Amino acid sequence: MPFVAQPRRALTAEEIRTYQEDGVIMLKQAMDPNWMAMVEAGIEEARHNSSVLGRFMSRKVEGYQMDIFLWKRIDILRDLIYYSPCAELARQLMKSEEVRFFYDQMFVKEPGTDAPTPWHQDLSFWPIRGEQICSFWIPCDPVNRENSGLLYVKGSHRWPQRFKAISPDYVASIIDDDMEDIPDINANPGQYDLIDWDMEPGDILAFHPLTLHGSYGNASRKRRRRALALRWTGDDVIYAPSSKRMPIHYRHASVEGGPLRGGAFPRILPAPDPAERAARLQPERARFGKLAASAMGNAVAAARQTFKRPRTEQLKQTWTTQGEK
Numbered sequence: 001m002p003f004v005a006q007p008r009r010a011l012t013a014e015e016i017r018t019y020q021e022d023g024v025i026m027l028k029q030a031m032d033p034n035w036m037a038m039v040e041a042g043i044e045e046a047r048h049n050s051s052v053l054g055r056f057m058s059r060k061v062e063g064y065q066m067d068i069f070l071w072k073r074i075d076i077l078r079d080l081i082y083y084s085p086c087a088e089l090a091r092q093l094m095k096s097e098e099v100r101f102f103y104d105q106m107f108v109k110e111p112g113t114d115a116p117t118p119w120h121q122d123l124s125f126w127p128i129r130g131e132q133i134c135s136f137w138i139p140c141d142p143v144n145r146e147n148s149g150l151l152y153v154k155g156s157h158r159w160p161q162r163f164k165a166i167s168p169d170y171v172a173s174i175i176d177d178d179m180e181d182i183p184d185i186n187a188n189p190g191q192y193d194l195i196d197w198d199m200e201p202g203d204i205l206a207f208h209p210l211t212l213h214g215s216y217g218n219a220s221r222k223r224r225r226r227a228l229a230l231r232w233t234g235d236d237v238i239y240a241p242s243s244k245r246m247p248i249h250y251r252h253a254s255v256e257g258g259p260l261r262g263g264a265f266p267r268i269l270p271a272p273d274p275a276e277r278a279a280r281l282q283p284e285r286a287r288f289g290k291l292a293a294s295a296m297g298n299a300v301a302a303a304r305q306t307f308k309r310p311r312t313e314q315l316k317q318t319w320t321t322q323g324e325k
């Protein structure tokens with residue numbers, strides 16, 4: 001028996017087609033105020049009580065705060081994942097029988113924070129493969145391009161290229177030299193079909209993990225930009241770990257080449273797995289040994305890259321103007 005709330009309405013065939021063709025869709029007022037209150041409470045808890053990983057991710061840019069796997073320690077976000085209509089919306093978009101939760105991530109940019117999120121494809125970061133993967137980006141403040149709303153290259157999820165994983169904090173260990181450099185999209189905006197939206201709390205963006213996306217810094221003087229990303233997986237997703245992909249610091253039972261399993265990636269639909277659900281009764285912190293190994297791997301990769309070619313040359317992306325709509 002599923003526990004998730006029904007969405008306000010079923011998605012239309014046209015909306016599902018748009019998601020599949022464009023690789024992104026904005027769903028207007030898809031989240032009721034009670035769910036948004038939970039998103040906001042979870043973000044506020046994480047803002048004031050960062051995890052070790054969150055502090056590591058946010059170390060480089062004052063005013064740009066990130067955190068990850070929040071739901072593992074913040075109960076209201078665990079409840080959002082198990083009970084909100086998000087899993088059902090993801091099921092419809094991915095056309096999947098099963099929906100698992102992959103992980104959540106917080107992105108907060110304070111007013112006046114000149115910190116873009118570089119253009120990237122999420123799947124280049126992740127230790128999974130498959131087509132039925134969908135992220136939701138849920139802002140709890142009004143957003144537009146000025147205060148760092150997300151921009152997408154429409155249809156780029158169908159491009160053959162796989163681009164290097166450039167994270168906002170430029171984590172070296174996940175930059176895979178076998179992948180292509182990301183083109184400097186903002187330097188040649190006319191060459192790309194860019195799309196973005198003005199959004200209100202309650203609106204969500206749903207996007208495919210290969211759709212190129214990024215955001216300007218927050219140029220607003222007054223408006224903070226707080227957002228929570230929820231990542232969902234479906235039937236065809238397999239676990240594909242590698243030293244060049246985001247490490248998972250939490251317990252799970254997935255085997256390389258097999259489906260996602262276990263407490264880190266709980267099944268939500270068609271019904272939760274009792275053992276995975278019980279595993280979350282104890283809030284879990286990222287395992288220290290794994291964190292230490294990741295930090296070491298990153299330091300070695302960063303040293304290697306500096307030796308190979310200057311980072312500025314490798315990572316160049318133009319994000320200096322807000323670009324008129």
Ligand SMILES: O=C(O)CCC(=O)C(=O)O
Nearest residue numbers: 107117122137215227229
């Ligand atoms: O909020 C941002 O600027 C980045 C969000 C993002 O890249 C994502 O959710 O995949």
